[in-house]
Amino acid sequence: MQAITQDTYGSTDTLTLRDVDAPVPGAGQVLVRVRAASVNAADWHVMRGDPRIARLALGLRRPKARIRGRDVAGVVAAVGAGVTHVQPGDEVYGEAGAADGAFAEFACLPAGQVAPKPAGSTFEQAAAMPLAGCTALEGLRDHARLTAGQRVLVNGAAGGVGTFAVQIARALGAEVTGVCSTRNVELVRSLGADVVDYTVEDVTARTDRYDVVFDLVGNRRLRELRGLLTDGGTLLLAGGGVWDGGSLLGPIRLLVTGAVVGRLLRQRIVTFTATPTTERLTALAELFGSGAVTPVVDRTYPLAQVPEAIRHVETGHARAKTVVVVP
Structure with a gap:
């Protein structure tokens, strides 16, 4: 699969589109065929290793997680043992957590951070939400x-x-x-x-x-x-x-x-640092369904242009959400 990878801390110049092995879901994980992902401040913080004290958790010399990105919307490709609330073929959305991995064609997510995609939403809208x-x-x-x-x-x-x-x-x-x-x-x-x-x-x-x-x-x-x-x-x-x-x-x-x-x-x-649990994702989906919440997507980029997307967000003046579309 293709993915945006990183081997050392630094600017967006450290990000590279590469062919890598697709992940395999373990127990309690969901493998998603990514259709869209979104950029968060967390992505550039990890990319830069900034603030430096965070490297105690992220990796002292380089990021422990090589593939950037956290928010995902797509289709379930496979599930690990113990996962029952979603099945292969379901349209879902969720968040990869500290493991990252969303800026890729496939991503593994903790099952407790995955929920059915909001009814009536596009993949781009859903990816903007987690x-x-x-x-x-x-x-x-x-x-x-x-x-x-x-x-x-x-x-x-x-x-x-x-x-x-x-x-x-x-x-x-x-x-x-x-x-x-x-x-x-x-x-x-x-x-x-x-x-x-x-x-x-x-x-x-x-x-x-x-x-x-x-x-x-x-x-x-x-x-x-x-x-x-x-x-x-x-x-x-x-x-x-x-x-x-x-x-x-x-x-x-x-x-x-x-x-x-x-x-x-x-x-x-x-x-606090938010945790997008299945319960919260389900509540968000209900708010979307009622019309109370609509994601505001300002810009979209293809997977190959993730460096440009992150550069846009790390200036601090991006409007609303920036989304990455994965074909």
């Missing part, structure tokens, strides 16, 4: 326990996770404000949010207070984000950052600080 959609859903539904009538601020509302966060918060009955740049104002407004254009207004200078602040950018100090919350509000921290030459800690610094400080406050500070 990691970004589940990050938004897990943050708002599971960690913030968002309820109808609450007020939510999404910092980074035009990004991959942000476009889902706005829609899911609206579906849960919240009043949503999104922070974005001028060129994305109409997009974020069309998703149902009031908009703060950060090129015109500093959101931290506002007197408005929110029950939930979902920070997806990592460009604010913790005290600034806390200042936007009500006394008993919840701050969700889920990464962020752009490639700026590399760092030791990057957005992990804010996440660690938040985890420590949060133990001392009435306000809740939740730091």
